[in-house]
Amino acid sequence: xNTSETQQRExxxxxxxxxxxxxxxxxxxxxxxxxxxxAAQGRMVVLGLATGSTPVRLYRELIRLHREEGLSxxxxxxxxxxxxxxxxxxxxxxxxxxxxxxxxxxxxxxxGNINVPDGTVPRAEVFARCFAYEExxxxxxxxxxxxxxxxxxxxxxxxEPGSGRDSRTRLVTLDALTRRDAARDFLGEAxxxxxxxxxxxxxxxxxxxxxxxxxGEAKARVVAQAVEGDPVDSLPASxxxxxxxxxxxxxxxxxSELTRVKHPWLVGPAEWTPALARRAVTWLSGEVxxxxxxxxxxxxxxxxxxxxxxxxGPAYNLNIRIFNEVQHTIxxxxxxxxxxxxxxRPERASPHPKRVVVxxxxxxxxMLGMGGTLxxxxxxxxxxxxxxxxxxxxxVPDEEAVIAADLxxxxxxxxxxxxxxxxxxxxxxxxxxxxxxxxxxxxxxxxGLLRRGEARAALRLAGVPAAAERFLxxxxxxxxxxxxxxxxxxxxxxVAALLDELKPHQIFATGEGQDPSGIGAVCFEVLxxxxxxxxxxxxxxxxxxxxxxxxxKSWAAHEIDMAVPLSPAQLARKVQVVYQHxxxxxxxxxxxxxxxxxxxxxxxxxRDLADTYDALGLAEYEAIEAFCRWNx
Ligand code: GLP
Numbered sequence: 030x031n032t033s034e035t036q037q038r039e040x041x042x043x044x045x046x047x048x049x050x051x052x053x054x055x056x057x058x059x060x061x062x063x064x065x066x067x068a069a070q071g072r073m074v075v076l077g078l079a080t081g082s083t084p085v086r087l088y089r090e091l092i093r094l095h096r097e098e099g100l101s102x103x104x105x106x107x108x109x110x111x112x113x114x115x116x117x118x119x120x121x122x123x124x125x126x127x128x129x130x131x132x133x134x135x136x137x138x139x140x141g142n143i144n145v146p147d148g149t150v151p152r153a154e155v156f157a158r159c160f161a162y163e164e165x166x167x168x169x170x171x172x173x174x175x176x177x178x179x180x181x182x183x184x185x186x187x188x189e190p191g192s193g194r195d196s197r198t199r200l201v202t203l204d205a206l207t208r209r210d211a212a213r214d215f216l217g218e219a220x221x222x223x224x225x226x227x228x229x230x231x232x233x234x235x236x237x238x239x240x241x242x243x244x245g246e247a248k249a250r251v252v253a254q255a256v257e258g259d260p261v262d263s264l265p266a267s268x269x270x271x272x273x274x275x276x277x278x279x280x281x282x283x284x285s286e287l288t289r290v291k292h293p294w295l296v297g298p299a300e301w302t303p304a305l306a307r308r309a310v311t312w313l314s315g316e317v318x319x320x321x322x323x324x325x326x327x328x329x330x331x332x333x334x335x336x337x338x339x340x341x342g343p344a345y346n347l348n349i350r351i352f353n354e355v356q357h358t359i360x361x362x363x364x365x366x367x368x369x370x371x372x373x374r375p376e377r378a379s380p381h382p383k384r385v386v387v388x389x390x391x392x393x394x395x396m397l398g399m400g401g402t403l404x405x406x407x408x409x410x411x412x413x414x415x416x417x418x419x420x421x422x423x424x425v426p427d428e429e430a431v432i433a434a435d436l437x438x439x440x441x442x443x444x445x446x447x448x449x450x451x452x453x454x455x456x457x458x459x460x461x462x463x464x465x466x467x468x469x470x471x472x473x474x475x476x477g478l479l480r481r482g483e484a485r486a487a488l489r490l491a492g493v494p495a496a497a498e499r500f501l502x503x504x505x506x507x508x509x510x511x512x513x514x515x516x517x518x519x520x521x522x523x524v525a526a527l528l529d530e531l532k533p534h535q536i537f538a539t540g541e542g543q544d545p546s547g548i549g550a551v552c553f554e555v556l557x558x559x560x561x562x563x564x565x566x567x568x569x570x571x572x573x574x575x576x577x578x579x580x581x582k583s584w585a586a587h588e589i590d591m592a593v594p595l596s597p598a599q600l601a602r603k604v605q606v607v608y609q610h611x612x613x614x615x616x617x618x619x620x621x622x623x624x625x626x627x628x629x630x631x632x633x634x635x636r637d638l639a640d641t642y643d644a645l646g647l648a649e650y651e652a653i654e655a656f657c658r659w660n661x
């Protein structure tokens with residue numbers, strides 16, 4: 030089944046694609062061929078469809094094929110996997126509505142061919158209706174092709190951990206992690222339904238062909254477990270292993286935990302590039318819990334790395350080489366140390382000062398990922414500009430906007446100046462009881478301004494001068510919603526114009542490798558395109574791009590090209606800086622253990638990186654912020 034020895038641990042055929050778009054183009058072509066073939070025979074095609082951000086690109090490509098290449102869906106019948114229980118079709122987050130907005134409204138499929146489980150069925154009738162759903166699939170001839178995404182719990186459809194291999198269409202209770210992942214869509218976890226109706230694992234396995242899609246690093250772990258682990262109830266996607274025609278299509282980020290990608294030396298002879306050697310040695314240090322300089326030949330031998338020793342050993346030499354490489358990533362001078370020998374420094378010494386641009390997808394990202402480094406860059410005399418790409422207004426709870434609107438109203442004290450605030454106040458009042466009703470443009474503006482204020486408070490505390498801030502409010506965000514963002518030429522032009530004006534020597538950015546429809550990744554794609562438009566310029570040739578990460582996914586040791594240590598005082602300041610983003614704090618006091626708040630997560634991530642370096646045998650710091658050089 031698998032095509033190379035490096036895939037020997039993979040129990041499901043897994044294709045790694047250059048990008049989600051490339052994968053979806055390929056799959057859409059296959060789907061189109063199936064539809065046309067059946068149409069030529071006068072037969073129907075039965076598709077099982079999924080929701081979530083993952084399949085959106087596939088649907089866009091199918092729409093394009095319909096519009097531009099005449100693909101007709103008249104002979105297509107669809108069955109959707111699942112629906113939230115308790116949501117009407119009209120609810121903005123219902124899967125029925127999602128499917129219409131993302132696909133059905135744009136193609137010529139007859140409305141009668143669409144099947145989505147009904148979320149409004151009274152509890153007492155659920156069983157019978159689920160049974161009828163299954164019957165209908167059977168009567169249609171079964172699912173020819175089932176498209177799947179995967180949740181971070183390893184769920185397919187809404188088959189949460191605990192769902193058996195034989196489970197059928199039924200009502201399920203949603204997992205806490207699943208509800209947290211949906212919290213943004215519903216503007217708060219409390220609004221996320223607790224139950225859903227989903228096809229069962231058994232229903233899915235009855236499909237003739239199954240294709241599971243996964244993009245972004247957040248899916249990497251669960252993809253690897255489903256593909257390489259034993260089939261278990263605790264990870265329902267692993268049951269796909271038993272199917273005769275199943276395939277995973279993933280992008281590079283989602284493949285990153287597969288053995289062939291992460292530890293290629295464990296599945297065959299590896300080509301020991303310097304990067305792979307560093308990855309292997311830092312991994313080995315973690316495995317045997319010894320600092321790099323204390324690794325012995327037998328440790329290498331016992332972990333499938335004997336050939337690395339033969340090529341580049343003995344251990345003593347290799348250890349010193351890797352130790353030095355990691356040592357050289359550490360610098361207190363993120364913008365380069367003026368007048369110093371920079372042969373082994375991550376950033377060049379001159380020019381000094383540098384023009385530095387820090388891109389933040391949403392206000393606070395820059396502080397979460399690199400608040401300490403940002404302060405340092407300013408202190409070390411660089412000309413820093415912080416660019417807020419989106420306003421972040423979608424993430425502001427109504428309660429915060431009410432406080433702000435009331436303040437303006439009271440302050441204006443009945444004068445004409447009160448009119449805009451009154452409008453917002455009325456709009457928010459009208460929304461009451463329906464927290465997911467969309468905000469008016471005025472309300473979004475107010476919410477965006479609120480985040481601007483927080484961003485400024487954070488900048489002040491970080492020591493960044495007021496003149497350094499730029500708020501772009503990119504249109505893709507202002508006109509979009511979660512899971513459906515799509516950048517356009519206006520976004521790219523805005524960033525390209527700013528780059529042309531600032532002509533930076535150094536750029537800090539984030540979002541690469543994330544879920545491609547998330548805000549971070551969309552912002553990164555905009556930056557990538559804007560940079561490409563300047564490819565031939567002198568400043569671009571002299572500009573280095575450094576990637577930072579927000580605390581949800583830190584760098585692994587081997588990925589780090591620059592590590593900026595923070596002292597205890599610098600870490601304390603970073604925490605305070607993040608704390609300024611008041612609207613982003615939990616709306617309810619956290620109960621139980623766990624790092625609920627952003628500042629806690631930022632602190633923990635920076636401390637963890639310091640621990641990682643300490644465990645490798647490098648100096649012991651309080652905290653570290655880390656960066657990877659981007660050569661795209
Ligand atoms: C929801 C859906 C799943 C989907 C999952 C992942 O739970 N019920 O069908 O696969 O989300 O969502 P996303 O594609 O947005 O990552």
